[in-house]
Amino acid sequence: MPQQDRHGLNLYQTALSESWPRFVPNNQVTLLHNGEDYFPAIEAAFDRARHDIYLETYIYQNDATGQRIADALQRAASRGVKVYVLIDGYGSQDLSRSMLDRLQADGVKTLIFRPQISPWTFQRQRLRRMHRKIVVVDRSIAFIGGINIIDDKGSEVDMSSRFDYAVALEGPMVDVIRLSAQRLWSRVAWSSFRKGMVKDVPLPVSTFTGGSMRAAFLIRDNFHHRRDIEEAYLQAIRQAKSEIILANAYFLPGLNFRHALIDAAARGVRVVLLLQGKVEYLLEHYGSQALYGTFLDAGIEVYEYRKSFLHSKVAVIDGHWATVGSSNIDPFSLLLSLEANLVVDDEAFGATLLQSLKRTMETDGRQILTASWQQRPAGLRFTSWLCYGLLRLMQGISGYAGENSGRRTNEQ
Incomplete structure (x- = not known):
C-alpha cells in the first residue's frame, strides 16, 4: 500500500477508534446555511473534480435540484472522473427509474441501500436506513450535513426554504471521510452482489495547509459505532x-x-x-x-x-x-x-x-x-x-x- 494511503488509513482508524470524539487538527470548516449555500458549493466542487466523487444522500429527488446536481455529475463523469452515488431505498423510493437510468447512462455508478421493505412487514431491518448526507471530492474537500438532494422549498411555493445546515471541510479530515464513504460503498456493493467494489487507486495528497480547526468525524452504524x-x-x-x-x-x-x-x-x-x-x-x-x-x-x-x-x-x-x-x-x-x-x-x-x-x-x-x-x-x-x-x-x-x-x- 502506498505511503500516503497507509497514512490515510491510520488516520481513519485513529479518528474512529473510540466512542468519544478523536479530534484531528489543521482543518478548515465553513458553515453552509440551507440549500442556497450548499448546492452551489457542491456543484462547484464537482466541476473542479479530477479523480473521484462520492455522494451519499437519504433523499435524491428528480426535481430541479436533482437535475442540476445530475448535470454536474455528468460533466464530471465525461471528464473521466469516477462518480459514486449511494441513495437510500426508502428515502429515495420516489426517485424515478428515468433518473437512475440517466445517471448510469452518464457514467455515474449508483447503488441503493436496502431497497424498500413493505411498510406492512414488521421487521427491524425496515427502519435501518442510510440517513447520511456526505459528499467527498478527490482528497481535497468534503461536505457533511443534513441537506438532501431535493428542492430547498419543497412543493409549497409560498414557504421559506427548509432551515438546515451543512459544512464544507478542507484538511486532513477529508481523508477520514473519504475512506468512510469508500467502505460504505464497497459494503453495499458486496451485500447486494453488485459489481462496483472500489479499487484502491492512490490519489495525489491535498496541498491544503491553511486550516487551524480541530475536527472529529462521528458515524453511527450497527457494528462498532452504535452510540x-x-x-x-x-x-x-x-x-x-x-x-x-x-x-x-x-x-x-x-x-x-x-x-x-x-x-x-x-x-x-x-x-x-x-x-x-x-x-x-x-x-x-x-x-x-x-x-x-x-x-x-x-x-x-x-x-x-x-x-x-x-x-x-x-x-x-x-x-x-x-x-x-x-x-x-x-x-x-x-x-x-x-x-x-x-x-x-x-x-x-x-x-x-x-x-x-x-x-x-x-x-x-x-x-x-x-x-x-x-x-x-x-x-x-x-x-x-x-x-x-x-x-x-x-x-x-x-x-x-x-x-x-x-x-x-x-x-x-
Whole structure:
C-alpha cells in the first residue's frame, strides 16, 4: 500500500477508534446555511473534480435540484472522473427509474441501500436506513450535513426554504471521510452482489495547509459505532459550563439524554432547544411536545421554529464545541440508521453557528412559556400524550425496548 494511503488509513482508524470524539487538527470548516449555500458549493466542487466523487444522500429527488446536481455529475463523469452515488431505498423510493437510468447512462455508478421493505412487514431491518448526507471530492474537500438532494422549498411555493445546515471541510479530515464513504460503498456493493467494489487507486495528497480547526468525524452504524454520536453529545453536555443550544428537527431523546440536559440546567447552564414548530409528521410533532412540560419545569428554554420546516441537526456548547450532521436526537437516528456528524472544537466556528441560531430564534422562533403551556386545552394535552404513546407502541412493534420510538422514515 502506498505511503500516503497507509497514512490515510491510520488516520481513519485513529479518528474512529473510540466512542468519544478523536479530534484531528489543521482543518478548515465553513458553515453552509440551507440549500442556497450548499448546492452551489457542491456543484462547484464537482466541476473542479479530477479523480473521484462520492455522494451519499437519504433523499435524491428528480426535481430541479436533482437535475442540476445530475448535470454536474455528468460533466464530471465525461471528464473521466469516477462518480459514486449511494441513495437510500426508502428515502429515495420516489426517485424515478428515468433518473437512475440517466445517471448510469452518464457514467455515474449508483447503488441503493436496502431497497424498500413493505411498510406492512414488521421487521427491524425496515427502519435501518442510510440517513447520511456526505459528499467527498478527490482528497481535497468534503461536505457533511443534513441537506438532501431535493428542492430547498419543497412543493409549497409560498414557504421559506427548509432551515438546515451543512459544512464544507478542507484538511486532513477529508481523508477520514473519504475512506468512510469508500467502505460504505464497497459494503453495499458486496451485500447486494453488485459489481462496483472500489479499487484502491492512490490519489495525489491535498496541498491544503491553511486550516487551524480541530475536527472529529462521528458515524453511527450497527457494528462498532452504535452510540458514538449520542455519547459525544452526552459527554459535551455533561461537561458544559455556560450554555447549550440544540437545534433539532426530530427531538425525542431517551432517558439518559433528558437527564443530562436537566442536570446541566440544574447546575446553572443555560439550556436552549430550537425545535420543529410546523406540523410535518403529526405523531412526531405532538409526541415531542409531550416532553415540553418536563423541560420547562427544569428551567430549559424551548423555542419553536415556524417560518418553514426545521430540518437542522446541530448544536453549540460553551461557544466552542459544535456539531453539524445528519443525526436527529431520536431513536431512528441514534439507534437504527447510518448517520454521520462532524464535531468542530473551535471558537470562531462555534461563534458563527451560535450567531446564526440566536438570530433565528430572535426573528423566527416562538418561545414556549411555562405559564401558557400549562394552560393548553385538555384536548391538546391528550393529543400530545396519545401521540407519544402511539410512538412507544410503534417502538414495541418494531421490536425495540427502552427509550426507542418509531417514526415515518421519509423525513428530510
